[in-house]
Amino acid sequence: MHLGLIGYGNIANSLIALLDKTAVTKVTVLVRDTSKVSDRNRNSDPEMGPPIGFVSDVSAMIAARPDLVVECAGHSAVATHVPALLQTGVDVIIASVGALADAGLSAEIERAAQHGRSRTILPSGAIGGLDFLRAVALAGDVDVTYRGTKPPAAWQGSAAEDVINLDQLHNAQVFFTGSGRKAALAFPKNANVVAALALAGAGFDRMKVELVADPDAIGNQHSYEVTSDICRYNMTIEATGSAGNARTSVTTVMSLLHEIRSYQMPS
Numbered sequence: 001m002h003l004g005l006i007g008y009g010n011i012a013n014s015l016i017a018l019l020d021k022t023a024v025t026k027v028t029v030l031v032r033d034t035s036k037v038s039d040r041n042r043n044s045d046p047e048m049g050p051p052i053g054f055v056s057d058v059s060a061m062i063a064a065r066p067d068l069v070v071e072c073a074g075h076s077a078v079a080t081h082v083p084a085l086l087q088t089g090v091d092v093i094i095a096s097v098g099a100l101a102d103a104g105l106s107a108e109i110e111r112a113a114q115h116g117r118s119r120t121i122l123p124s125g126a127i128g129g130l131d132f133l134r135a136v137a138l139a140g141d142v143d144v145t146y147r148g149t150k151p152p153a154a155w156q157g158s159a160a161e162d163v164i165n166l167d168q169l170h171n172a173q174v175f176f177t178g179s180g181r182k183a184a185l186a187f188p189k190n191a192n193v194v195a196a197l198a199l200a201g202a203g204f205d206r207m208k209v210e211l212v213a214d215p216d217a218i219g220n221q222h223s224y225e226v227t228s229d230i231c232r233y234n235m236t237i238e239a240t241g242s243a244g245n246a247r248t249s250v251t252t253v254m255s256l257l258h259e260i261r262s263y264q265m266p267s
């Protein structure tokens with residue numbers, strides 16, 4: 001399989017290190033600037049894994065003819081690159097699911113996939129239980145309340161800084177309460193789990209979200225409560241942040257790896 005990756009940060013590098021060398025024979029990475037990529041990154045030793053090529057625009061990625069592309073760059077990269085790939089028939093796994101909170105972009109992606117007879121794959125990412133939530137939602141309205149708790153450092157560079165002083169926090173503090181849509185749009189780098197839950201069950205506008213900075217939090221904690229006519233349940237995941245990016249849980253990398261493997265070997 002020839003795998004395409006959009007972005008060459010924490011997730012992309014972690015995935016490359018975990019790829020099955022016999023199943024993935026070539027990797028093409030879309031980066032912003034190929035001049036910043038060294039020969040060492042290109043992986044010319046087959047013992048170390050598949051050869052890695054770098055391109056800097058989506059037309060070059062399309063011309064490279066990948067079998068599957070994984071977007072792992074961020075919300076703006078979904079808007080810039082994903083529709084063109086889908087339109088030309090390339091299937092795409094979207095890690096930045098939160099981008100789909102933008103109704104216009106979501107419709108554009110759906111149209112592009114229809115036109116190209118391709119599909120988007122939405123991974124569960126850092127959250128779990130989406131299969132069960134989708135099933136419960138078939139029985140009617142479902143209320144989902146999500147609470148995302150991370151250490152202050154993991155919220156740095158986000159809109160949380162406009163509300164609280166992350167450097168001076170001694171106790172856990174809720175800094176955002178609102179709908180799933182508001183959360184996904186205001187915290188694009190942290191709210192992908194919100195989008196995954198919204199798309200699986202309550203929808204962006206009905207779902208409730210609380211975001212918390214907690215100096216005692218060791219990793220990233222995702223918990224949610226589901227109430228419907230047929231059941232009630234709650235779920236909590238305590239996940240370790242990636243070495244390369246504290247905001248991204250290692251579970252997200254594993255979820256993407258699982259989707260790549262399922263694509264190669266559909267059950």
Ligand SMILES: NC(=O)c1ccc[n+]([C@@H]2O[C@H](COP(=O)([O-])OP(=O)(O)OC[C@H]3O[C@@H](n4cnc5c(N)ncnc54)[C@H](O)[C@@H]3O)[C@@H](O)[C@H]2O)c1
Binds near residue numbers: 008031077095192
């Ligand atoms: N679904 C989930 O649960 C979940 C969880 C964590 C992260 N994510 C998503 O995955 C994304 C990547 O995570 P990460 O930990 O690898 O982040 P990262 O910041 O380590 O890496 C992202 C890389 O993408 C590059 N990039 C950004 N825009 C680009 C563009 N238009 N074209 C090419 N490259 C571009 C950046 O320069 C950076 O190198 C996050 O932004 C987030 O949206 C999803």
